[in-house]
Amino acid sequence: EIVMTQSPATLSVSPGERATLSCRASQSVSSNLAWYQRKPGQAPRLLIYGASTRATGIPARFSGSGSGTEFTLTISSLQSEDFAIYYCQQYNNWPLTFGGGTKVEIK
């Protein structure tokens, strides 16, 4: 099983600032990596797939990069609606696995 490790666990950021979230895979997942946003009481929302392709309707301030074992989700200028928990997921191998999440909170 591929273990996905996200860091940091919590990220404190002021509105308008840049947020950088990391996701590391225990072995290569090529570019088969997705990012999700989850807000309390809501279903997860697909942000990024293929490591760097924004899903339909996702604002350009969200960007993904990386391949192999190291991935990054960047939110260029945090808006109030972006404070949430973010998860990465690999889909290169069975079983599908998620990271433990990064909580982005208001500083």
Add this chain to the structure above:
Amino acid sequence: QVQLQESGPGLVKSSETLSLTCTVSGYSISSDYYWGWVRQPPGKGLEWIGIIYHSGGTHYSPSLKTGIIISIDTSKNQFSLKLSSVTAADTAIYYCARALGSGTYFFDYWGQGTLVTVSS
């Protein structure tokens, strides 16, 4: 627009079987795609449970495999999850979701989730 909605008992007794159904609207599940289940225990992260193809092929989480059955009913545009011999560790919000498949097993549409509590 594709919509998914989970339904089933919110309370299940320990050692019994958890049964949930996901009803899909806005898309015929017999056409294509994979349909899956993901859960989130309280205070923890997301955990993949399993996935089923529209033709019936399945993949399950190895850590849960012996207790899982995912089935599909194309006539009702629904798919279902059965998890047997549940314990308190199976208390979670359960989500159903759609995956594109063919090597692209990320989830683009999700249900709102349903909380299932396992009681002793």
